Amino acid sequence: MKTLDILTDAEERAATVFRALGNPARVRIVTELARRNACATGDFVDALPLAQSTVSQHLKVLREAGIVRVGAMPNGDTCYCLEPGAIQWLIDFCAQVCGPDCTVFDLEGAKSDC
Amino acid sequence: MKTLDILTDAEERAATVFRALGNPARVRIVTELARRNACATGDFVDALPLAQSTVSQHLKVLREAGIVRVGAMPNGDTCYCLEPGAIQWLIDFCAQVCGPDCTVFDLEGAKSDC
């Protein structure tokens, strides 16, 4: 993919986060994580019809996009949590793109140029 | 990519929209569209360091993901607008995933299992 260095930092980051979330397995991982607060890798392997190595890859993508964080359970097991603020940042980005109150212009609307 | 039919409809749609937005050029197209309300294809070609055919492809992806809508200017030229509600839907999805007030759990936080 072409680098496209005309983008703002926010746009660049948004594209990265969007891409990371743009996969069914990874969306599921995130929703699962939001629901259960913290999961071991194995939990995702159980919850998804994918091989362990594949799930691990997906977790890596989410980690590198800053959506997910690895930690350790009290018992020492690895665990994944949502990166605090990552989703909120995305929401803020979207809201800002759409304007203050997310006004979207309709083809029929008075504000439209179409 | 594996079908992963365990996903809810919302998750499925979210993954599609995320994927469509997960590209620098397409993020730029959307922000440009939000800023200028309506654009002809040529406007994007001017604004991006990409060939016309490539831009057209990106617009197709955004169309098929329901993020963008084609219409016609008063003078008959084609024009693109943001699909009303598409971004808002995404915001709502994210907000819902995170919980009512987007509570995100920190590794150090009292609510964390880590």
Place this chain on the structure above:
DNA sequence: CTTCGTCATCGCATTTTTACGATGCATCGT
């Protein structure tokens, strides 16, 4: 020390995405 359980990473095959030029196809002005 050895074994087992839990993950990450590697290597590879397949599929998908991305980008481009070429081509087709309307519409507009002349």
Place this chain on the structure above:
DNA sequence: ACGATGCATCGTAAAAATGCGATGACGAAG
């Protein structure tokens, strides 16, 4: 009728993503 203009689509090449088994790393349990 004719040549521009503005786009979409096609065909194709290169790059990236996806998925899996095999392998390695490493602490727990025995």
